[in-house]
Amino acid sequence: MDAVTSAPARIILICSGKGGVGKTTLTANLGIALARLGERTVVLDADFGLRNLDLLLGLENRIVYTAQEVLAETCRLEQALVKHKQEPNLALLPAGNPRMLEWLTPEDMQRIVAMVAERADYVLIDCPAGIEDGFKNAAAAAREAIVITTPEVSAVRDADRVIGLLNTRGVAPVQLVLNRVRPKMMASQEMLGVEDVTDILALPLVGLVVEDEQVIVSTNRGEPLTLNGNGSPAAKAYQNIARRLRGEAIPLEDPSKARKGLRARLMNKIRKTTGLF
């Protein structure tokens, strides 16, 4: 990463309100996908209490310093940024370590993000769950946000709270990722549909990620799905989100309405009218 700055960095908060809906998985995959597209990307783990981003990226053994040491000037920023071996355009910066008792203030967050932004095209901030101090700190430096939710009542309700907070903070644009979509359940209306969620939350959709076992496999390995051109449905979804963020117009396909062959279409129709399977 060199210090040649062109356009100002995109500083994007990845948040959800409810825990466990896929923030960290999205941050890791999106980070790799953007890096592969040639963007200098830094992923910032603001969930320092329960940090996981290092694990998902396979970088858990390489962390020496955190943003705290950088701010305290006990190390330089370059030392704290953990470069990804296979994808050198990507670096991880942990905000702090779990033993830390007191975290940085929102002002600290703004300072560290400003430093990072000088040498990046994208800064992705992995937000902790909840809407308390952890969220407020993580959000302090964000310009735009991606709210991720699953098609479940509790997750959507919490997402709504977060969207309200982002609006009052003037964070914009705020875009939506719908995660863990189960096309069959949606088609038989036993799950909130894509339009239901976008209607309710009134946000533009930037990605749809289906429930995909490969996500778990990749997490086990510490290799995000987007790393090796994995062709799984979730991998494609993450890649598409990266491309949409860069302004490419990639149509969003509702997997519960996917038109395939005549037979599949017929079955879909039967499924929809009867809710049979």
Add this chain to the structure above:
Amino acid sequence: MTLFDFIQRLLGRQKPSGTMAKERLQLVLAHDRSDLNPELLEQMRREILEVVQRYVEIDIEEGDVSLETEDRVTALVANLPIKRARPLPALVAAAAAVGMAQAPDPEAPQELAVPLASEPTEDPAPADPD
């Protein structure tokens, strides 16, 4: 979906759970977004009905005041079927009673409504020095 659910749906007895989820969410978000709990809403409903009743006779049972939300905008929607407008003397009394905590009893003879209006209402605020 279980076979039981399926039969219930065929018989039109049960909505698909996705639809129920959407309806429940719309309701709860309307309240979340406005920061009005059901109790406050009920109190507001009663007060609104009181005011409206001074001017028109409404069907209390059918009356409905609720929060609706669309595109992140929450609206207070009142649906109050009007039986008929009140006769003129009652309207005058109602106008005089604006600001009173209590509405004239619709069942009471109209003369009774007038004295209510002569009860001390809120004092006109003393002129503020600044």
